[in-house]
Amino acid sequence: MTHRIALIPGDGIGAEVMPSALRCLEALSRRPGLNFEFTDFPYSCEYYARHGVMMPADGIEQLRPHDAILLGAVGYPGVPDHVSLWGLLLPIRREFGQYVNLRPVRLLRGLTSALRDRGPEDINYLVVRENNEGEYSDIGGRMYDGLPEAMAIQANVITRKGSERILDYAFRLAESRARQTLAYATKSNGIKHSMPFWDEQVAGMAPRYPAVNVEQYHVDILAANLVTHPDWFDVIVGTNLFGDILSDLGPATAGGIGVAPSANINPDPGVPSMFEPVHGSAPDIAGQDIANPIAMIWTVVMMLEHLNENDAATDLMSALEAVTGEGKVMTRDLGGTAGTVEFTDRVLAELG
Amino acid sequence: MTHRIALIPGDGIGAEVMPSALRCLEALSRRPGLNFEFTDFPYSCEYYARHGVMMPADGIEQLRPHDAILLGAVGYPGVPDHVSLWGLLLPIRREFGQYVNLRPVRLLRGLTSALRDRGPEDINYLVVRENNEGEYSDIGGRMYDGLPEAMAIQANVITRKGSERILDYAFRLAESRARQTLAYATKSNGIKHSMPFWDEQVAGMAPRYPAVNVEQYHVDILAANLVTHPDWFDVIVGTNLFGDILSDLGPATAGGIGVAPSANINPDPGVPSMFEPVHGSAPDIAGQDIANPIAMIWTVVMMLEHLNENDAATDLMSALEAVTGEGKVMTRDLGGTAGTVEFTDRVLAELG
Ligand SMILES: CC(C)[C@H](C(=O)O)[C@@H](O)C(=O)O
Numbered sequence: 001m002t003h004r005i006a007l008i009p010g011d012g013i014g015a016e017v018m019p020s021a022l023r024c025l026e027a028l029s030r031r032p033g034l035n036f037e038f039t040d041f042p043y044s045c046e047y048y049a050r051h052g053v054m055m056p057a058d059g060i061e062q063l064r065p066h067d068a069i070l071l072g073a074v075g076y077p078g079v080p081d082h083v084s085l086w087g088l089l090l091p092i093r094r095e096f097g098q099y100v101n102l103r104p105v106r107l108l109r110g111l112t113s114a115l116r117d118r119g120p121e122d123i124n125y126l127v128v129r130e131n132n133e134g135e136y137s138d139i140g141g142r143m144y145d146g147l148p149e150a151m152a153i154q155a156n157v158i159t160r161k162g163s164e165r166i167l168d169y170a171f172r173l174a175e176s177r178a179r180q181t182l183a184y185a186t187k188s189n190g191i192k193h194s195m196p197f198w199d200e201q202v203a204g205m206a207p208r209y210p211a212v213n214v215e216q217y218h219v220d221i222l223a224a225n226l227v228t229h230p231d232w233f234d235v236i237v238g239t240n241l242f243g244d245i246l247s248d249l250g251p252a253t254a255g256g257i258g259v260a261p262s263a264n265i266n267p268d269p270g271v272p273s274m275f276e277p278v279h280g281s282a283p284d285i286a287g288q289d290i291a292n293p294i295a296m297i298w299t300v301v302m303m304l305e306h307l308n309e310n311d312a313a314t315d316l317m318s319a320l321e322a323v324t325g326e327g328k329v330m331t332r333d334l335g336g337t338a339g340t341v342e343f344t345d346r347v348l349a350e351l352g
Numbered sequence: 353m354t355h356r357i358a359l360i361p362g363d364g365i366g367a368e369v370m371p372s373a374l375r376c377l378e379a380l381s382r383r384p385g386l387n388f389e390f391t392d393f394p395y396s397c398e399y400y401a402r403h404g405v406m407m408p409a410d411g412i413e414q415l416r417p418h419d420a421i422l423l424g425a426v427g428y429p430g431v432p433d434h435v436s437l438w439g440l441l442l443p444i445r446r447e448f449g450q451y452v453n454l455r456p457v458r459l460l461r462g463l464t465s466a467l468r469d470r471g472p473e474d475i476n477y478l479v480v481r482e483n484n485e486g487e488y489s490d491i492g493g494r495m496y497d498g499l500p501e502a503m504a505i506q507a508n509v510i511t512r513k514g515s516e517r518i519l520d521y522a523f524r525l526a527e528s529r530a531r532q533t534l535a536y537a538t539k540s541n542g543i544k545h546s547m548p549f550w551d552e553q554v555a556g557m558a559p560r561y562p563a564v565n566v567e568q569y570h571v572d573i574l575a576a577n578l579v580t581h582p583d584w585f586d587v588i589v590g591t592n593l594f595g596d597i598l599s600d601l602g603p604a605t606a607g608g609i610g611v612a613p614s615a616n617i618n619p620d621p622g623v624p625s626m627f628e629p630v631h632g633s634a635p636d637i638a639g640q641d642i643a644n645p646i647a648m649i650w651t652v653v654m655m656l657e658h659l660n661e662n663d664a665a666t667d668l669m670s671a672l673e674a675v676t677g678e679g680k681v682m683t684r685d686l687g688g689t690a691g692t693v694e695f696t697d698r699v700l701a702e703l704g
């Protein structure tokens with residue numbers, strides 16, 4: 001069986017860590033029965049500079065017949081976010097119904113937490129972020145623009161269908177884990193309409209998963225607890241914005257944004273899911289071979305799991321963690337001296 | 353001159369730390385020229401149990417003729433948040449136009465940060481939270497409730513007037529500090545209508561404060577940076593929700609929620625501002641003399657500053673930090689054994 005993978009290296013360090021991913025995948029494909037067919041898509045800010053769009057009008061259709069999309073990062077100085085993100089990243093997430101944004105937060109062996117006295121046994125949870133609706137809705141606008149009375153209104157849209165599918169995913173995930181604990185982020189003590197509705201969807205689903213302990217946290221306290229009590233958490237589910245914040249905060253306690261992977265998943269096998277490191281294109285450090293490829297390699301592990309290539313996934317993750325655990329070859333953001341290529345070499349050597 | 357102070361002890365540990373505040377204020381009022389007139393308001397969940405409302409219909413009018421309101425905390429199990437908060441806390445903030453929520457984050461001497469290798473010199477910033485509009489708007493509702501098509505829409509309302517007044521406050525504050533740096537939280541790369549408007553208000557105001565370095569952070573990255581680089585920050589301004597999250601996260605790195613003070617300010621002297629610790633009523637630890645009074649005592653310091661009693665404010669803060677710095681008498685949440693009363697005794701002894 002051949003997995004058809006669409007590659008979007010993108011901009012900056014996105015394009016620099018993509019070769020690390022490909023080298024890992026090529027090494028794994030030497031195994032019998034594991035095959036990939038890669039198609040390159042140049043969609044990026046550079047593409048935008050030449051064509052005036054981030055991807056062609058039929059870009060989504062070109063991506064559709066793939067089993068997965070692997071993305072580096074997009075964004076470049078001078079290209080406004082609403083162009084680079086709303087022209088590529090967000091449409092892919094939404095048009096393919098990738099309603100789950102799954103972001104593991106785990107302190108890899110050998111890495112030092114920014115938290116005092118915290119080790120790998122203390123930081124090990126999954127952030128499940130709703131990825132299609134909520135605070136990121138397109139609905140809203142302005143009135144009296146330019147006048148003293150100017151105002152903007154942004155609608156936050158939470159649907160029962162959108163909530164149930166993400167909550168169902170989160171409950172199942174929590175049920176499958178040893179601790180069977182699901183924390184959900186809300187702010188129903190302050191935000192009057194959307195958040196009580198969200199709480200009700202959680203309450204409505206809980207009886208279907210009697211084994212799961214459900215814990216409610218207001219998002220402010222939850223953020224604080226990720227610092228003071230990371231060991232309390234197992235699976236955390238949140239709306240689009242809350243999931244976004246918590247899944248950047250979590251990695252900050254676990255080696256930084258340079259190691260954090262993510263998966264944008266539509267569990268329906270008929271459409272591609274997308275895998276991307278949490279970090280951005282980081283133009284300030286691009287082109288110097290200093291980007292940390294850990295996030296990208298871990299992202300590849302998540303893609304392999306999604307493709308049901310569990311042995312390959314396990315072996316790649318073990319190789320990665322063997323290297324961090326040993327600590328001899330480490331990237332600069334983690335206190336070492338190794339470049340992107342050298343670190344990847346070491347992982348490949350370990351992978352054998 | 354006599355300062356008329358409205359006291360709302362509230363529920364749980366709110367009512368337990370209020371005596372600590374009063375003892376400090378009484379000690380200070382032995383000084384010539386410093387006088388307080390206290391009026392007690394029993395507004396609380398207990399009041400609700402007896403009267404069916406958190407405060408009487410003319411509650412706001414009863415509070416109005418005061419120079420400041422000092423609040424413990426409200427909330428009690430069995431009383432839903434929308435009753436306890438929307439019936440008391442949020443109306444006070446909004447009806448008195450307390451549009452500034454000021455929350456200092458500073459690691460007091462003697463306290464240990466949850467962050468590795470971080471000391472008092474690394475954590476010292478002010479979170480300025482917009483306190484009246486934004487994500488906490490009343491506008492919104494539901495459709496198809498109870499049906500599979502159910503949805504809720506929450507409007508986030510950002511006005512130019514509301515933004516300008518909070519930004520003006522934040523810019524002035526940044527200008528007055530040594531580092532003259534203002535970081536603002538946004539999410540204009542993902543949230544299409546409200547956040548670009550907010551960014552424009554910041555950009556529009558910046559030229560009026562040429563001495564201030566303005567730095568833009570998306571809220572997810574900002575949250576991460578409060579963990580990895582707290583030393584980067586001086587003054588941080590954010591919308592109601594972003595300010596809420598960041599001002600709980602910050603204290604988590606600086607001794608915990610038990611030490612965090614806050615001020616809800618309307619700079620217009622004609623209406624009372626309100627001072628309250630960031631922590632809630634914590635019913636789980638109430639009634640045991642173990643609540644940490646530091647947040648409340650520091651809140652009193654903020655109130656004294658607001659009342660222009662700067663000597664008294666400085667002396668009380670010095671006494672508090674002398675006690676934490678010495679570290680002999682410490683509350684349980686900070687690793688000591690002292691109760692609420694014993695810790696307060698020690699501060700009073702230091703105050704002389
Ligand atoms: C209790 C809640 C409504 C409140 C808020 O979000 O404003 C609290 O978290 C705070 O920060 O004062």
Ligand SMILES: CC(C)[C@H](C(=O)O)[C@@H](O)C(=O)O
Nearest residue numbers: 085089090244278541542572
């Ligand atoms: C770049 C931005 C739109 C994006 C988001 O908020 O979804 C990013 O922060 C992420 O988390 O993938």
